[in-house]
Amino acid sequence: MNVAVVGTGYVGLATAVLWAACYDVTVLDIVQSKIDAVNACKSPFEDTLISARLAELAQEGRPLRAATNHPGALCGVDMVMVAVPTNFSEAIGAFDASVVEGVLAQVAAECPNAVTVIRSTMQPGVTSALAAAKRLSRVLYCPEFLREGRSLDDCLHPDRLVIGADDPSIAEEYRTTVEDVYASNGVPMPPVVLCSTQEAEAAKLAANTYLALRVAFFNELDSFACHRGLDAGKVIQAVCLDTRVGDHYNNPSFGYGGYCLPKDTKAFLGSFGEDAPSELIEAVVNANASRKRDITEAVLALGVERIGVYRLVAKANSDNLRSSAMIDIVVELVRHGADVTLYEPIVETDSYLGAKVVGSVEELFGQCDIVLANRVTPEIAPYRAKVFSRDLYGRD
Ligand SMILES: NC(=O)c1ccc[n+]([C@@H]2O[C@H](COP(=O)([O-])OP(=O)(O)OC[C@H]3O[C@@H](n4cnc5c(N)ncnc54)[C@H](O)[C@@H]3O)[C@@H](O)[C@H]2O)c1
Numbered sequence: 001m002n003v004a005v006v007g008t009g010y011v012g013l014a015t016a017v018l019w020a021a022c023y024d025v026t027v028l029d030i031v032q033s034k035i036d037a038v039n040a041c042k043s044p045f046e047d048t049l050i051s052a053r054l055a056e057l058a059q060e061g062r063p064l065r066a067a068t069n070h071p072g073a074l075c076g077v078d079m080v081m082v083a084v085p086t087n088f089s090e091a092i093g094a095f096d097a098s099v100v101e102g103v104l105a106q107v108a109a110e111c112p113n114a115v116t117v118i119r120s121t122m123q124p125g126v127t128s129a130l131a132a133a134k135r136l137s138r139v140l141y142c143p144e145f146l147r148e149g150r151s152l153d154d155c156l157h158p159d160r161l162v163i164g165a166d167d168p169s170i171a172e173e174y175r176t177t178v179e180d181v182y183a184s185n186g187v188p189m190p191p192v193v194l195c196s197t198q199e200a201e202a203a204k205l206a207a208n209t210y211l212a213l214r215v216a217f218f219n220e221l222d223s224f225a226c227h228r229g230l231d232a233g234k235v236i237q238a239v240c241l242d243t244r245v246g247d248h249y250n251n252p253s254f255g256y257g258g259y260c261l262p263k264d265t266k267a268f269l270g271s272f273g274e275d276a277p278s279e280l281i282e283a284v285v286n287a288n289a290s291r292k293r294d295i296t297e298a299v300l301a302l303g304v305e306r307i308g309v310y311r312l313v314a315k316a317n318s319d320n321l322r323s324s325a326m327i328d329i330v331v332e333l334v335r336h337g338a339d340v341t342l343y344e345p346i347v348e349t350d351s352y353l354g355a356k357v358v359g360s361v362e363e364l365f366g367q368c369d370i371v372l373a374n375r376v377t378p379e380i381a382p383y384r385a386k387v388f389s390r391d392l393y394g395r396d
Contacts, residue, residue, distance in 0.1 A: 001177075002026075004074055005081040006103050008034045008066060010045060011119050011144045012083030014151035017053045019081075020064050022184035028069035038066035046319040049152040074110040079177075083119045083144075088263035093270040095123050095263070101130055108134040115174065119144050121204055121264060124271050127197040128166055140165045140174055141197040143204035148258065149317040160191045164200025205268035209281060212265045214249055215256040216287040222252035222390055223294050233392045252390040254374045255292045255325030257314035262288070262323040292325055296332040299372060299388060307333060308368030309342035309355065310387075315396050316375045321346060326374055330355055341367055 001023045005016040008029040016027045029035055034044040041058050043050040057064050067073060074080060082103050086095040100120050107116050116139045118127055131139035141164040146154035161178065165171035171194050182189045195203070218236060225232035232252060240247040256262065265285050272278035299307060314324045321327060321344075333340050334354035341356045343364040350357055358364050365371060365383045373380055373389045375396070380387060 001078045002076060003079045003081065004028055004077040005083060006069060006074075007083035007085075007120070008038060008044065009083060009085070010047075010148050010151045011146065012081065013038065013043065013045075013050060014047075014146060014155040015081055015083060015119060015144070016064055017050055017057075017152055018155045018185060019181055020057055020062070022181045023079075024062075026065045026067055028067055028073050030069055032068070035066040035068060038064060046149055046317070047151055049150070053152060069106075071106070072110060074106055074114070077111045077114050080107050080111065080114050080116045081119055082116065086120045086122060088266050093266075095121065095126070095267050097122065097126050097130065101134075104130050104134045104136060104139070108136055112136065114138070115140070115170070117142050117174070121260070121267075122201045123267055124198045124201040124205070127164070127201060131197075137167070138170055139197070140170060141200045142174075143200055145204070145207060149315070149319070156185060156187050158190045160193055162193045162195065162200045162203055164195050164197040166197055168194070202271075205264050205271065208261055208264035209268045209284060211249070212256050212261045212288070213280070213284045215253065215261070216284050216291065218250045219252050219255065219291045219390075220287055222392075223291065226298065226390075232390075236392065251393045251395055253325070254295050254329060254372075254390065255288045257323045257325040257327075258318065259320075259322040288325075292328050292332070295390075296329050296336075299329075299333065299370075300336055300338065302370060302388075304369035305339060306368045307338050307340050308364045308371035308386075309340060309344075310361070310364060310371050310373040310380055311375075312342065312344045313346065314374075316377055319346065326372070327353065329372070 003019055003023045003025045005012045005025060005027045008027045012027060016025050019025050027038060037044040041054040054064055082100055084099040084103060086097055086100060089096040100118060107114060116136060118141045121143065122141055127139060127141040143162050145158060163171050163174055175192055179189050221235060222232045225235050236250055239245055240250050269278055269281045269285055309326060309330055312321050312324050312326045330340055330353050341358055341364060343358050343361055347357055361379055365386055370388045371386050373387050376387060376389050376391045376394060
């Protein structure tokens with residue numbers, strides 16, 4: 001079977017590498033540097049497992065091929081996986097699904113009988129509407145739940161696979177195909193939830209909104225403890241030793257960030273419309289903004305002259321700045337006239353967001369009175385006395 005994966009990002013490349021153990025897979029993109037990287041057996045983003053697997057596939061004599069998504073690129077393809085961006089549009093209060101729509105138009109023109117599996121995150125109801133508009137009957141929505149930095153590992157060992165299809169026979173056929181993929185990778189088939197495309201779309205947004213809710217809850221509890229002069233760690237420990245709550249995913253931060261949680265919560269809120277109550281979802285979105293404001297005010301209240309910022313990335317092992325909470329905090333600090341210096345290896349300019357950029361941790365701590373760090377990594381542990389962080393447990 002010929003499989004084309006459209007979009008060579010975190011989701012697309014991890015999916016392609018997983019499926020390449022079993023089928024003839026080509027990844028397509030519109031960015032030449034990504035195509036070149038894959039053809040040179042290198043991941044275009046940080047993921048050691050993907051790079052290692054790309055090299056292995058080449059050694060086995062069946063390298064993963066990457067190519068430009070030009071017109072005609074899908075001709076002769078049996079299955080199309082769609083993993084292109086669906087960014088949140090503030091203007092419409094929903095995901096901008098235009099890139100996915102463009103790929104479905106391409107499928108309709110070039111391989112209308114192919115099974116099309118949308119992996120991009122979608123708003124409830126949009127997959128079936130787009131499929132109907134393009135007169136495609138074999139479209140599934142199978143959400144991805146991976147974490148950046150460990151995308152292939154998460155694809156190999158997901159907690160569940162959600163297979164959304166409006167025709168149960170297509171869902172069953174796809175489940176059998178996926179069983180072959182997991183068997184070829186030598187890992188157990190994950191638990192499967194078969195449902196409609198709209199149920200799968202809702203499940204994806206609800207799962208991320210629940211995670212965001214949990215982050216927002218422990219952040220708000222941490223803010224409460226700080227304002228009352230309490231030991232937040234003791235309060236959180238006392239809450240989380242209750243096995244119904246669980247002692248995990250409870251480490252306070254400056255706010256949730258990254259590509260998915262901020263946009264998925266907003267898109268989920270936008271999906272409710274007028275008829276279903278959504279107070280809790282709205283509160284999650286608002287609580288994240290309040291947390292960032294509270295942290296900014298706490299830093300300004302310290303009255304120090306030179307404020308440092310250690311890393312802008314959302315998580316310790318992230319390699320991009322998408323919707324980072326720290327960026328919003330830097331912007332606010334600069335807006336209040338603070339003198340901000342930051343260390344972020346991903347940023348290659350001398351100044352960024354109105355802050356001065358330095359090239360080393362030593363310079364950062366040497367030049368600043370306090371340094372904000374969302375996570376206290378081993379690299380900054382020796383400077384702990386100057387660090388301002390709410391990281392209580394040294395993990396995400
Ligand atoms: N990043 C995550 O952790 C994650 C997790 C689960 C789901 N998702 C969802 O998966 C989708 C993709 O996310 P991602 O993080 O992989 O994005 P990404 O930005 O890393 O990758 C998307 C890729 O699509 C390419 N692209 C854009 N238009 C194209 C076109 N017309 N033809 C071919 N390629 C095109 C881009 O150049 C880019 O390489 C999004 O809907 C996202 O919400 C992401």
